[in-house]
Amino acid sequence: MKVYINGLGSVSCQEGTRNFKSSDLTRVSQGINQAQQPSYKELIPAGMLRRMAKGVKMGIYASHSALEEANIAVPDAVITGTGLGCLIDSEKFLSTMLENNESYLTPTSFIQSTHNTVGGQIALKLQCMGYNFTYVNQNTSFESALLDGLLQVQAGELNNALIGGVDEIGDITMRFLQLTKKINTVDEIFPKGVNYGEGATFIVLDNKQTTQSYAELVDTAICNRVESVEDFIQSFLSSQYIVPEQIDVLVLGSNQTANDGAFYAQAQAICSSSALETFKEFSGEYHTASAFGLLNACEMLKYQQLFSTGESKPIEYILVYNQFDGKDHSLTLLKKCGD
């Protein structure tokens, strides 16, 4: 069974939830970049909003937006990915515990530190009793969720699935990552340093194509370590009987750092005729940032326009490739919906 992407929603470093044009967007230019927070009060009662983790809020907002667009009230499944979960609450519980010698602790931040909090809270809000999984595999957390949903809709086990990636910035963890020179600081850009972001990106998978449909999700694959990017891409495409020349647009999760260049250069070499697009200069890097790249790819297919230049051109296939630090590689193949 074919699988379509029928709704999108995001909270990111950019204003707005979708319909991104690169000319309207702000480049993330510093080490740590907070997401633009939309107004949540229409969606979440004020009393709950106060205690709710940032990741949960962003997740509820982005998932609502995606479901609304796909015209689905309650999805058959909620499948999320997150690198570190509700990190702010984890840090809060940990530092309170250590500072007060295990005293004066309250359960709220512990509960929210559980990795599946976002998925659980979305299910609770929607009263969705269906399948509910959370993946936490660093930079392939989102693609793991995507693969799970894809397989179930393909197999006819689900009619639709809400898939999302969520990560939030925690000050203490960011500070630690700056100590190891993995995230740039205000004063310094490190050779392997990235500009960090946060956000939530949700999509709705469905077995029916509608006028809303953005793209057909053909396949997605993940691999912890690859010896050759070329082999990884070739075998992925050939399993779908596609050759690299058919890829009209190659979307890369590049941070333009010293250590990721070689991997992305290999991908570019294989898909040498494809138009090249990047997105992390707008989303920042985080464990589920690649979902933002997928959202861009969906919009390019639907509107048949390149994200970077706005240029109109026929786009049939888009390949999204992401990895981080030479690990956790992912490929996602999208196709233009049939007429």
Added chain:
Amino acid sequence: MQERIVITGMGIISAIGNTVEENYNALLSGQSGIGDLTLFDSIHQESIKVGQVKKSTEELIAELGLSSDNNYTRTALLGAHAAKEAIANAGIQDINDRKTGLISSTSVGGMDYTEKFFYDFETSQASRKYIDTQGAGDSTEKIADCLGLHGLVTTISTACSSAANAIILGARLLKAGKLDRVIVGGTDALSKFTVNGFNTLMILTDGYNTPFDQNRKGLNLGEAAAYLVLEHEAIAIADGRTILGVVSGYANANDAYHQTASSENGEGAFLAMQKALEMAKMSPNNVDYVNAHGTATPNNDLSEGRAMQRIFTDHMPAFSSTKPFTGHTLAAAGAIEAVYSLLAMQYGVVFPNKNFVTPMEELAIRPQTSLLHKEINSVLSNSFGFGGNCSTVIFSKF
């Protein structure tokens, strides 16, 4: 008939033993692994008991032959230890000779080391190798590296149902033809973070956990890791494997009732068991043993008990919770109990629900409290977690 997903190897490390054999012997002799918390200092040391693995972190590092500059957390070490046993048990020589995946699960991840070095990161260069190990996916990456596995590797964290969900995803990936074989399971080390978290929820007992007892006071936390090797039936046969059992049904459902509490009628648990039975094309009467989630919290046992009564009506098969042996091992629990379910089938024995004295007022069913020898052709295993997450896996004889 659809090709079956079979189990060809298993490995485990828990409070009652460092191998499958040691675990089985402890289950037979009734030897519990619950005792004092000695892994780290805590103000709760006097008031709680836990299920600690009887190997130090240093011993685990030495056994795995890791260099002194390694940055494996205890969660990763336990996982690598159990996964290696599973591979050896299956008789796999070259992990990459078939398209192999690894689906691990954890709730605590590397928090055990983050909490230890939290104040040192700023000043001590040597501690900084543990900054990157906090994420849940780090332990899985380390296990894959230990096994030399290159391929589909991912991590699930749905609190205490995590490892059951790893089994479910593994079976799905095999059925979809994405993999030929897959290592599935979970690992969780004890940490101060988890002890204090559960303490704030007021669901830790000050004694020994007593599942399905009227006077149950809560759970003992435990640490453990366990992994199964799942394969396509045809591939397992072609490779000459010994087949330990079949994954015949599974399901996941959400209770959608409360972030941390289960509903009173156990709707999520009921749906998970019902859908798993449907997939296995089995009537509840064909289940010979239920390895219950049975955490011994007032809430879980009532919710699960009611759900089991709804499923099995007046034909409740023998059931027990094995958490009095191991403690609640959180994200690993579903895999630990999968190993016990397979042992139950293999040796035809129901392991006792220890510490049970007084039946619950609300329930008509009673757990099996002594060792029971009988033929077991299928076992239903439950795992439930925060976020309303409810999973059931059914194992059958090959």
